[in-house]
Amino acid sequence: MPALSDAERDEFRDSARRLLADRSASGQVRALLDDETGFDRSLWSSMAELGWFAIHIGESHGGMGASYGDLAVILHELGRQVTPAPVLGSVLVGAEALIRSSNEGLAAELLPGVASGEIVLAAALAGESGSHAPDRLTVSCTTAGPTVLDGVARFVLDAHVADHLVIAAANGEGGVTLAVVDRSAPGVTVEVEPSFDRTRRLARVTLDQVAVDDARLLGRPGADRALFERLVAVGAIGAVCDAVGAAERVLEIANTYAKERFQFERPIGSFQAVKHHLANMLVDVESSRAAATIAIDALDGGDDPRSAAAIATSFAGPACTRVAHTAVQVFGGIGFTWEHDAHLFLKRVRLDEALFGTPAWHRQHLAAELLDGEPSV
Template identity: 40%
Template sequence: MNFAFTDDQILLKNSVRAALDEQCKPAHVRAMMEDAKGYGETLWGEMAKLGWLGLPFAEEYGGAGLGLVELGLVLEELGRAAYPGPYFASVALGGLGLVLGGSAAQKERWLPAVASGTARLSAALVEESLDWDPASTGATASPRGDGWTLTGVKRFVPWAHVADAVLVPARAPEGLSLFLVDPRSPGVSLQPMVGIDLATRWSEMKLGGVTVKPDAVVGQPGGAGSLLEALLRRAAVCASAEMLGAARRCLDMSVEYAKVREQFGQPIGSFQAIRHRCADMLMAAENAHAAVYYAAWALDAGAEDAAVAASICKAYVSDAARQVCGDAIQVHGGIGFTWEYDLHLYFKRAKALEPLFGDAEYHRELIVRHVAA
């Protein structure tokens, strides 16, 4: 079986890197940390023109009709650049959520708008318990007239302050259900949450008796459990792809630094301890690469081991990215953790993604349950 990238996939990866190298330099990332919205509309519009925003959507909805492997290639490059913006939230969370379970009307309403850059989506998948198991959902949905009333608190909702709609799981009388909620609706309040990665924006989303119409239900009432599990698997693999990009950037910076930084009259890269550390970093990054793209392929292909592959991917890449990015700081020495040096941008991106959609321990538990079943 050949898992080498096709010519088209290599062209996509190279074009994304070239565009981000030009338009998403570290200076841009730092500037967006101080920006009220947190991302630049000019770059967002360029991403729409290049087709990145509709990459995994069907062509009938303005997308490219590509799969998770191609989406992973884009996300890897976004992680390499520490891109500040709602791409992951809008495409990999909200967009894929509608692809998996949305009605024809919901897809027609939202996917072309996301692909064109005129709308942004997000998903509120975790609550105060910080448990990524959909069964832990505590928010409630009560029937009211011909609609629903939602009550609850969601934590760490990515880019909710710029989203036009948020996917919100809540427990209805029929069971766990998924709703599209306008974050500007009466009864919704957003409170900023600050994380380690200042280039990513989070919000606490409080639902105080928010009324939604019947057409806001994604899928069937009570049928969101399997949909959310499928979405979380894809989100875990997509987050792993972004962590891989951040880790590769840290590795590249370490190798370049080891070539030019001199100590005792010679480059530090000539010292065995540094060479071995960089070799271990490369091995971890390459193994993470294999884990990410096999899991992406398995989910797209509906492979028998897709669920396990997704958990193996997230568990391994979470540990590998932490190792590579942490070792990069050790290779650089004192300058590695200064604010002025750019290394921390990628370290923090990887660290912020590590617990999302289940950390390594959570996914190892899922693997054990699957094997023991």
């Protein structure tokens, strides 16, 4: 897919930043924290009008046919403003399931709606324990005959506002089936669980003997393990983009504060103890941006993104958390309050870090590649 030019991308970034500064400022985000759904449909429509959801979706499905790198610009900006909006779950992971599906009819039916914002998707890729390992999924599917899904998926990002759910189910024989289920279908229950980051919601999805027509399967029953792993990797990459945006912005806010806050008759940022915190935060932000670039380049280069996703998320997850964590320390007492925005960033990046597999789990994948096969050189 041809990417936008550098100049076009800069322009795109600027317009996204302007819209979100205006419509997703701290007060507006905070109002949504206490809202039951936490979803600003009018902002969603404005994003759709600007074409944000159509960026990387193919032109034949109502998209612009640009690159993942271009969509990453939006994910980054949403992270900067800790904006509540189901872009990661719907436009990145949900759409990815359809884009890579062998079920052309289903892709043709749903992708144009995802691109226009009229359809919202959510992807249920974790079992009850929060694990994304295929054998630890807790939705089961039948191995023969018509597909029936049964069980529970947890930590489903923004499932409560989704129209359709992409469900990953284990067939008990090591195979994974991916199916699209209507959120309002009989036997489907979506309950939001209380979570620390209220800018996104995590839902528990219960499926009680839900029969799925073959036309709603993304591939052949039990044959979707590779696609499932790709979706987890793509989700992890998206979470990194979000976290880098959030870390970049909280550093800016902490840096401004360190210049304005006086103690001992001088700005606290003149003390090396504080200055070095901020320098380390910038190193972490720039390194995490590089980590995100590695993963996005792998996606756009058509490579299997799993290794790059593991590098990016295992590095940038903890690094972005360190940035938001250290920001709280720089703010001092005010950073410990609900009133100050620091906790919004800290909670956002902590969820990003955990959302599609822990850093340690991703490192296990890397270690297996590096140590278990034949020596690479």
